Amino acid sequence: MLNYSSHNLLLKAVILGATLLSSTSAYAEDNNLVKINAIAASPLTKSQVIAQAVVVPGANNMSQVNSVSQLSDVQPNDWAFQSLQYLVERYGCIAGYPNGTYRGNSPMTRYEFAAGLNACLSRVNELIVTGTSDLVTKEDLARLQSLQEEFSPELTTLRGRVDSLEAHTAELEANQFSTTTRLFGEAIFVITNAFQGSVNNSNTVFQDRVRLVLKTSFTGKDTLNTRLSTGNTTTLELPDGTAEGLQTFNLAPSNNNLSVDWLSYYFPIGNKIDAYIGAVNGVFFDFVPTLSPYLDSGTGGSRALTEFASSSPIYRIGGGGGGGINYRFSNKLVLSLGYLAGSHASPQTDRGLFNGQYSALAQLAWNPNNNSGIGLTYVNAYQNRGAIFDLGSGFTLVGTSQANTSFERTITNSYGVEAFYKFSPRFAVNGFFGYTNAKNLAGSGSADIWYYALELAFPDLGKQGNLGGLVVGAEPYRGGNSSPANDLSLHLEGFYKYRLTDNIAITPGVIWITAPGQNDDNKDAVIGTIRTTFLF
Known part of the structure; x- marks a missing residue:
């Protein structure tokens, strides 16, 4: 189980920020990546694990914020407010949804937590490489190491999935029809016939x-x-x-x-x-x-x-x-x-x-x-x-x-x-x-x-x-005294589209035209149709 002690500022800062930053990591390329086979753990909420700074990765729907005040649903009296503020000021690794919300009560899984942890490690390494290692304390690194060990199986699984995804993506890019x-x-197949009213006694x-x-x-x-x-x-x-x-x-x-x-x-x-x-x-x-x-x-x-x-x-x-x-x-x-x-x-x-x-x-x-x-x-x-x-x-x-x-x-x-x-x-x-x-x-x-x-x-x-x-x-x-006649012609139609699959539908229907050509002397036309539509 996760330790929810309130003094874990590293987890408040680094893990949450990294998890949110997963919107720009390889994990974010597949919105369902961390949800596949996520059978391991009971869901947590953002508020429950805010002390560890873990949220559901936002995939392609997250955006970087520079101040906690930009999150409209986070208030100063929220119990996790200081942790969120710490993320922005110390690590600069927090993101919100495009509508300016944080959604602190959204559920998450252990796989999602692992995805954020892995992204967090990348963020810490970035801070060290860019000469801002003073932001990362020994205590922070110790807590990260402990979390990394606890979630090692999930991290290994995720990395394998990402490697497979990247290989698949590279293959698709190499063989795609066009980048733009x-x-x-x-494709439409139709069987149709005017059962009556056709001038040429049409066949099916x-x-x-x-x-x-x-x-x-x-x-x-x-x-x-x-x-x-x-x-x-x-x-x-x-x-x-x-x-x-x-x-x-x-x-x-x-x-x-x-x-x-x-x-x-x-x-x-x-x-x-x-x-x-x-x-x-x-x-x-x-x-x-x-x-x-x-x-x-x-x-x-x-x-x-x-x-x-x-x-x-x-x-x-x-x-x-x-x-x-x-x-x-x-x-x-x-x-x-x-x-x-x-x-x-x-x-x-x-x-x-x-x-x-x-x-x-x-x-x-x-x-x-x-x-x-x-x-x-x-x-x-x-x-x-x-x-x-x-x-x-x-x-x-x-x-x-x-x-x-x-x-x-x-x-x-x-x-x-x-x-x-x-x-x-x-x-x-x-x-x-x-x-x-x-x-x-x-x-x-x-x-x-x-x-x-x-x-x-x-x-x-x-x-x-x-x-x-x-x-x-x-x-x-045409109204009035049009030639050869000015009788009223009505259109009646009934159809039923039945979807066999997401890409195939069959539509039987009947079209009935009274007094075709505005002439009551003409026999009503009755047209029967079975239309099959393929979409691809």
């Missing part, structure tokens, strides 16, 4: 999409994303050319061709601004909060099945090259501004970064707490080719053909409100409402386009990592 870049991957198909993302950081705070994609997905054809029910995995190069389909750069500007540059296929939901915390995975394969269910269609008006910022007034209030051009790379007339198709967004998002949020969004856009809701590609992602291709050249003003509320960790409600006014620049006339949805999310349904979802709403449709 990490590789992430997603098996399709795939693979994405590899290289994430590079040059400063530790920035991220350059380079995504390589391939796949053989083909969209199911519904009546009147409608894009309703389009699934997220459908966005992929055809015939398993490989291409760089996303290139973006994120970086901070000061403490309040997060900036974004989209060089290839930039989209607003790359950086703008969509207030759909459980269903939105962008165009990924981890959450909702369809583009419509992921988040409001207002974020899919335009795209391409450009950038934007998020300005944080506070942790609760964020202003987002963005500009993207669909034909940014072309020098031709009516093209380019500023003379061709573009979309400009402004959004104010308020999150009063972690369980709720609301956003107000405005988008001004110009389309001279393709669809309105197209991410700048000309390929329709959501909505009916009447809503997307109202006119040859169009200027649009769109207004949206998005919100969510988490009733509990296992139940949340999302919702959005949007209106777009499209004006004909090639003639006269305008069109009113509407879209809205109510969405229920069930995180961890049946098992941690699972997700259930129910969606009912209307994809973008």
Whole structure:
């Protein structure tokens, strides 16, 4: 057992300081190093062993302090105050947590004590070598020797682990892909079919999409994303050319061709601004909060099945090259501004970064707490080719053909409100409402386009990592007396993501589109899907 006599200032000073300094020692490189197989002893607390100056090593979460007054939870009337003060003044080897606390009642093990003792020995040796040996008395050294003998088995074990860790680390460094870049991957296998409502009596198909993302950081705070994609997905054809029910995995190069389909750069500007540059296929939901915390995975394969269910269609008006910022007034209030051009790379007339198709967004998002949020969004856009809701590609992602291709050249003003509320960790409600006014620049006339949805999310349904979802709403449709019909088309979707492992999930689901193409004469479309997603 440890001796808790109050006069052991060496243990108060040197051992504690060294243990805390283990945050900068080899032991600190593995936060769990001293916890593995720590079966030997009953846990102590910092306060109980402060006379020995032992604390739980802070790993990567500790920082040097120069005065005991910097530790907000240590008071002059604490019984260990003088010991802590002694550490700072005599040995300069005490550290605290980043929030300025010491956490004197945190538990520790004998292995953790041994780790601190070993680091303390290094600190004493440093003081001797640097000519400050007068700080280390013979009494101090005698007590250190006694402790070293008592904890010799633990020290030997720890040194062996560190040697193994250093060898393993050296091997990883010698064979690592890059010092600045990490590789992430997603592979999707899908079996899907439109059981009714397809114009070509489609058969059941098996399709795939693979994405590899290289994430590079040059400063530790920035991220350059380079995504390589391939796949053989083909969209199911519904009546009147409608894009309703389009699934997220459908966005992929055809015939398993490989291409760089996303290139973006994120970086901070000061403490309040997060900036974004989209060089290839930039989209607003790359950086703008969509207030759909459980269903939105962008165009990924981890959450909702369809583009419509992921988040409001207002974020899919335009795209391409450009950038934007998020300005944080506070942790609760964020202003987002963005500009993207669909034909940014072309020098031709009516093209380019500023003379061709573009979309400009402004959004104010308020999150009063972690369980709720609301956003107000405005988008001004110009389309001279393709669809309105197209991410700048000309390929329709959501909505009916009447809503997307109202006119040859169009200027649009769109207004949206998005919100969510988490009733509990296992139940949340999302919702959005949007209106777009499209004006004909090639003639006269305008069109009113509407879209809205109510969405229920069930995180961890049946098992941690699972997700259930129910969606009912209307994809973008043209109101008024549009041709050939102006019937209301509804989107209903249900899915259940079952996580087999941390890296594999299977998501069966059904998508039901009533009156596809805004036409009650068209048979309802019912699409069944089984999606398997591999993350690596």
